[in-house]
Amino acid sequence: MKRSTAFIILIGLFFISCHQGDKGKNNFNSSPEITPLEFGNNIALKTMGILGKNLMHAINSEGTEQAISFCSSRAIPLTDSMALSFDAKIKRVSDRNRNPNNKASTVELDYINNSKEAISKGQTIKPKLITTENGYIGYYPIMTNGLCLKCHGQLNKDIAADLYSKIKQLYPQDSAIGYKEGELRGIWVIEMNNGKNIVN
Numbered sequence: 001m002k003r004s005t006a007f008i009i010l011i012g013l014f015f016i017s018c019h020q021g022d023k024g025k026n027n028f029n030s031s032p033e034i035t036p037l038e039f040g041n042n043i044a045l046k047t048m049g050i051l052g053k054n055l056m057h058a059i060n061s062e063g064t065e066q067a068i069s070f071c072s073s074r075a076i077p078l079t080d081s082m083a084l085s086f087d088a089k090i091k092r093v094s095d096r097n098r099n100p101n102n103k104a105s106t107v108e109l110d111y112i113n114n115s116k117e118a119i120s121k122g123q124t125i126k127p128k129l130i131t132t133e134n135g136y137i138g139y140y141p142i143m144t145n146g147l148c149l150k151c152h153g154q155l156n157k158d159i160a161a162d163l164y165s166k167i168k169q170l171y172p173q174d175s176a177i178g179y180k181e182g183e184l185r186g187i188w189v190i191e192m193n194n195g196k197n198i199v200n
């Protein structure tokens with residue numbers, strides 16, 4: 001499969017639950033033909049699946065307002081538990097972050113800005129791999145779709161005022177609103193430290 005195709009699938013699969021059967025340690029030994037960029041992509045995809053499934057469950061069973069509590073209390077712990085099972089570090093960061101802990105660093109901002117420029121020229125955004133002393137870091141874009149706008153869209157149009165006051169209570173410095181569909185909301189940063197298991 002071409003990387004660009006795999007990537008579109010990654011974005012599309014945000015709300016599809018991940019397979020429950022393949023928990024546990026995963027590394028490159030189990031799939032020696034996989035590249036680090038693809039391995040990181042799989043991690044991002046599966047983490048998105050878990051977050052998306054839980055978010056949808058929270059919205060459907062308790063409504064958008066309760067789902068905010070879910071995002072606020074569970075998004076990072078769920079991401080961390082995926083990190084443990086993949087022996088990797090997983091972060092979601094943004095140039096317009098909601099949680100102050102998800103603020104993009106200078107290097108991450110470079111990737112975000114380059115990706116935004118590519119989008120504005122009608123090009124496909126490509127994930128990026130950086131080689132580090134201990135392994136690799138992969139960057140993968142996170143795009144918005146219609147469902148995201150309930151909490152990241154335009155105030156008083158997509159986001160109800162009372163809902164936003166709840167968001168502001170939890171995140172007084174929120175800058176993650178004003179998005180439309182198909183925009184770059186942030187990126188996955190997947191740090192694969194287990195370099196010795198990686199087969200290029």
Ligand code: HEC
Pocket residue numbers: 014064067068071072073075076092093094096097098099100102142143144145147148149150151152176185186187
């Ligand atoms: C029910 C409300 C809600 C919906 C719907 C929602 N989000 Fe969020 N989102 C949040 C909250 C709350 C946070 C802060 C989570 C935290 O504290 O870690 C957040 C954080 C994020 C972050 C991490 C960066 C940051 O700003 O802190 C990304 C990336 C993100 N959301 C993308 C999306 C995308 C893409 C969608 C749609 C597919 C989406 N969200 C749908 C409420 C929502």
